[in-house]
Amino acid sequence: MKEGLVYKKEKLAGKIWEDESGYYFQYDESYLTNPVYGAASKTLPLRKEAFVGENMFPFFDGLIPEGWLLDIAVENWKLNPRDRMELLLTLCRDNIGDVSVVRATK
Numbered sequence: 001m002k003e004g005l006v007y008k009k010e011k012l013a014g015k016i017w018e019d020e021s022g023y024y025f026q027y028d029e030s031y032l033t034n035p036v037y038g039a040a041s042k043t044l045p046l047r048k049e050a051f052v053g054e055n056m057f058p059f060f061d062g063l064i065p066e067g068w069l070l071d072i073a074v075e076n077w078k079l080n081p082r083d084r085m086e087l088l089l090t091l092c093r094d095n096i097g098d099v100s101v102v103r104a105t106k
Contacts, residue, residue, distance in 0.1 A: 001017055001018065001019045002017060002018045002085045002086065002089060003015065003016070003017040003018075003103075003104035004016045004017070004085075004088065004089045004101040004102060004103055004104055005101070005102045005103075005104050006025070006040060006099065006100075006101055007099065007100045007101075007102065008031075008037040008038070008040055008098055008099055009037050009098050011031065011036060011037060012028050012030070012031060013027060013028060013031045013035075013037070013040055013099075014026050014027040014028050014031060014040065015028065015104065016057075016060060016088070016101065017104075018085040022052060022053055022054045022055075023052070023053045023054070023055065023056055023057060023085070024050050024051065024052055024053075025040075025044060025050065025051045025057060025060070026049075026050035026051070027040075027046060027047065027048070029048075032046060032047075032048060037098065040059065040099055041059040041099075043057070043058060043059050044057065044059055056084040056085065056088070060088055060092075060101070061084060061088075063088065063092045063095055063097075063099065063101065064084065064087045064088055064091060064092065065091055070087075070091075073087075073090070073091050077090060088101050089101060089102075089103040090103075
């Protein structure tokens with residue numbers, strides 16, 4: 001299982017993870033009680049229940065670099081370009097927008 005913490009600006013907003021069944025995103029309870037920056041995206045509205053999908057959620061997939069920037073990252077870090085979760089956890093820690101994803105440590 002691969003897991004990442006999702007931040008909206010500097011505040012922990014939730015957790016994203018992947019297992020053999022698919023992808024999941026769930027808002028953190030403390031963020032739901034005080035969602036100062038709103039939802040992570042319009043397609044992931046604030047709610048207590050986890051979002052579930054067979055594929056990477058389009059919003060998070062859109063955070064992953066494309067084109068020559070992706071090619072450089074794949075080559076330098078020896079990443080599999082088809083492993084969307086690994087790309088998200090490796091490349092989306094410091095994004096241009098207000099959402100970032102940091103690999104969860106156990």
